Amino acid sequence: MNLDTIIPVFEANLLAEIENIGTIREVKKGDILVDLGEQIKFIPLIVKGSVKVVREDENGDELLLYFVDYGNTCAMTLNCCMENTKSEIRAICEIDTTLIMIPSNYMDRWLSQYKSWRVFIFNNFQSRLNELLKAVDSVTFLKLDERLERYLNEKVLLLKNKTLKITHLEIATDLNSSRVVISRLLKKMEKNGTLYLGRNTIQINP
């Protein structure tokens, strides 16, 4: 595997270490990578695919927080690695995904040793904080129809496909809403001509 083409920021020495120490893990679409309350002992570097991170409350209500793309890692799990605390989030594979798992005890060692590792980790924290801010913004400042639009657009970008294979219920779950409400809004958008609805599919118009 050519890591340097995927995660291009690392020094040669660090790349070699990663290839030595890390183990490849393949995860299928829909699989749960990290679950709530789990103890995390490996830093997952995404080399291919995409993962969605969701939050859940005591009642089982869910909210999609953000997606983590290849070339990144999940800052939420980084914390757990450092602190040996339990996961506050659930990470689900959005599509088939390949990861390199690094034992968490290398975290601190590499931080002192490799500048590029520090940059990588901090960039990831940065991204995650910004994604969380975006999530807060959406939930706080946007109405549901705007959130829905954003959601669909993100999906299109992520999957590089204007025809989404998804049900209204799945959307409702991601947005912490209810199926009826989402169907209602989607129907309105179809009437506006911004998309076309089919069974299990939503086609976004150009």
Next chain:
Amino acid sequence: MNLDTIIPVFEANLLAEIENIGTIREVKKGDILVDLGEQIKFIPLIVKGSVKVVREDENGDELLLYFVDYGNTCAMTLNCCMENTKSEIRAICEIDTTLIMIPSNYMDRWLSQYKSWRVFIFNNFQSRLNELLKAVDSVTFLKLDERLERYLNEKVLLLKNKTLKITHLEIATDLNSSRVVISRLLKKMEKNGTLYLGRNTIQINP
């Protein structure tokens, strides 16, 4: 100033460096420490007092994200230090506050040099991510009356005083709601006996 009693985790060498390099800054209640879009060149370590961090959208609508207490720093600003990007948030002093300002170029140097600095910085990221998660949870899963209760309880803890000097409008702003709605809910809570309302004051019952 006895830093080691305030931020007890640092090694002696690092403490000495901080005392040499850092400059003390005193900020008054209500002052804006960092504003949206600002470039940040100093890492602010809080040694006394408390700062509230808020988010604002294009329309000027606001939302309180969390409070940062003494012994901590604002991870949002850390990012800016590392990345030289602009602040995504506004930081306002909740009470009179004392800070040590560290030029941001020491950030990376100390990360490679001092284990305790790494721990400190990562703990702060951890805290900030968790605070943001809490903010998301509140806005997403709680009704306004529950958010209001949480808000009041946090204030009480923070200020160590059951009698809050605050107006309904200020609360409404922090919760991104409107004054009328907050007044309504507060009145209901007064009728329930959970608090007592006066002009500019709310007294939380034990």
Next chain:
DNA sequence: TTGTCCCTGTAACAAATGTTACCCTTATTG
């Protein structure tokens, strides 16, 4: 084929929250 489950559409209604408008009181300032 029949039965069952899942997906979607729709209507009627309920709850939560926001908006507007108006009034009264208190504090502040000239």
Next chain:
DNA sequence: CAATAAGGGTAACATTTGTTACAGGGACAA
């Protein structure tokens, strides 16, 4: 003192979102 601004109470109404209920159609297995 009068004038003004700020804080708060309340009512009436609008909007957004959620809930419940039900019906029709497609997918799929027995």
